[in-house]
Amino acid sequence: MRERLISLLHRSRPLPPHHRHVAQIHALLLRSHLDLLPLFLDRLLLGLSPSAAAVRHARKLFDALPQPDSDLCSSVVSACSKLSLHREALAAFYSAHRKGSPILFLSIPPVLKSCAWLPAADQGKQVHCHVLLRGFGSNVFIQAALIDFYCKTGDLGSARRAFDEIAIKDPVIVNCLISGYSKAGDVVEARRLFDNMTKRTSASWNSMISCYAHSGNFAEALTLFERMLKEKARPNEITVVTLLSICAKLGDLKTGLKIKCLISDMGLTTDLIVRTAVLEMYVKCGAVDEARREFDEMVHRDVVAWSAMIAGYAQNGRPDEALELFERMKAENCKPNEVTLVSILSASAQLGSVEFGQHIGSYIESQELASGVYVGSALVDMYSKCGNIGGARRWEEARKTRDLMRHKNVQKLYAYSWIELEGAVHKFLVEDTSHPSCDEIYKAVDGLSLQLKWVGYDPNLELI
Known part of the structure; x- marks a missing residue:
């Protein structure tokens, strides 16, 4: 029986977690009292779909093992961390440690990521101690994970001490600390680190350009980009999206067009995020017709692209075209988000049409899309400008009531x-x-x- 089951598990393809044979094989293993649960769990983890329920099922199997091996521990912790089941990842790590299972270095980066996201600063420091005891401190991925953990938990002092203890400063490590200083608003220290780098990657340039962008130093960001090109560093999609957002904020169409030419040279014309960034740049610079051409050339459009184009029409005093595009968006079964609704309500308010205002208001009500604060305020504004004072008053009172219900965690059941x-x-x-x-x-x-x-x-x- 044992040999046949081992052969079956090794021959089988990775098992998807909801496959009908999974429960049958699991039951057979339990009834036969054969010590094959680790092998079964290994095959199950190989076939995991991105499902929280599936990972939790694997966690239960993992917890049933008296002493799980190191590879299984790494697989379970990584799977939990990838699906943002951070408490589960931390629990699996500690469970294996308590049972005396040796921890592989592969488990450290995902568990530190989970500690950063929870946040669980004390547990992360304990993991750091474990790293030092096990002699994992020289691994570049663990070094980067440690610095990222300390930066995300707001402990820049510990991040810097961990950084200073590293003999060879890999660019990945430096980039992590630059990002940490950027999020803390310390542009000077971030730039000092950047200037001291002997080897810079695209990620290094992106980190420093983003640092300037987040702090509002747009001119410095553009200057650094020019230096990046002079030093023959290769920009990527992250670089151009950051720069396009800067051009949009500055209203700098000239520089935006240069970056668009660069996008063509880089072969990024089919990238949806990049194309949407170009579209938003045109809109913010007031070049609405160019934005529409960009929109029409897009093969695939998501709700962000639709919303950006509708907002462009609404913000530039072209409400009729905003409303026409909104109807087309609905016809193509793309569900609007809060940005779309606020923009279309602004366009309706510009028209001042009571009839169309009621039409939009009814659509938002019927689709139950008015839960956001901004949408509720935009509805009140739209009804007021369309002359429907009763509708405005009703929505203002409804918005206050919903805010109170949300605060007190009260749910409204359907009336019947x-x-x-x-x-x-x-x-x-x-x-x-x-x-x-x-x-x-x-x-x-x-x-x-x-x-x-x-x-x-x-x-x-x-x-x-």
Whole structure:
């Protein structure tokens, strides 16, 4: 039995976690009391899909092992960390350590990443101690992970001490510390590190250019980019996206066009993120027609590209084109995000059309897209500018109520009513259209409403 199962597990392809044979094989292993669970877990981890449930299942199997081997520990910790299951990654690491399993250096970078994200500063320092005890301190990936951990937990002093203890300063290590100083706003120290580098990679240039961009030193960022080209360093998509965002903020169309030419030379014309950055640069520089040409040339468009183009029309006083593009976006089944909705509400407000404003407002309500603060405020502004004061007042009160409900973690259930007719119960949700006699019911209600208003009935909607 043992030999047959070993042969089966080795012959089989990596097992996807939801495959019907996974549970069967697992049950057979448990019933036969054969010590093959590590091999089974190894095959399962090889086939893991990006699913939190699958990784948690693997974690349970891992915890059942009396002394998991080092390779399995590395695989489980890495899988948890990749899927942002950071507490699970940390728990697996400590579980293996408590059971006396030797920890491989491959487990260290993912567990430090999880410590940085939680954040779990004390646990990360314990991992650092483990690194020193095990003699892993010379590994460049562990060095980079340690510095990144200390930077992300705000301990730049420890990051710098760890950096200073490294004999050979690999560019990967220096880049991590430059990014740390950049996030802390220390441009001077970041530049000092950059200037002292004997060998710079594209990531080094990107880190320093991004540092200047984040601190608002746009001129320095552009100057550094020119130096990058003179030194024959090769920019990549991260470089050009950062520079295009700088040009957009400065309204520098001339430099933006130079970067666009560089994009063509680099062969990045099909990169969606780069093309969207070019589109946004055109929009922010007021070159809306050029932005539209860029948009039309895009083979694939995501919600960011649609939103950027719609915002461009709205911000540059062309509301009709913004609304036309929004209708096309809906027709292509691209779900709008908050930026899209705020832009389209701004365009509706510019038109001042009560009818179209109500149309957009109804769409947002029907799709339940008005939960954001910015969308709610834009709805109030749009209704006010379209002359629908009642709608504006209603949305302002609704926004305040939703903010309070969110603060108190209160959920609103769908309203419904029901009637009993000829032995059958009929249930109706808000704006329900599922009833087989829906058309006749709504016609009857409309007729009754007209008759009531004709005889002088004035509905009181204050409590609704």
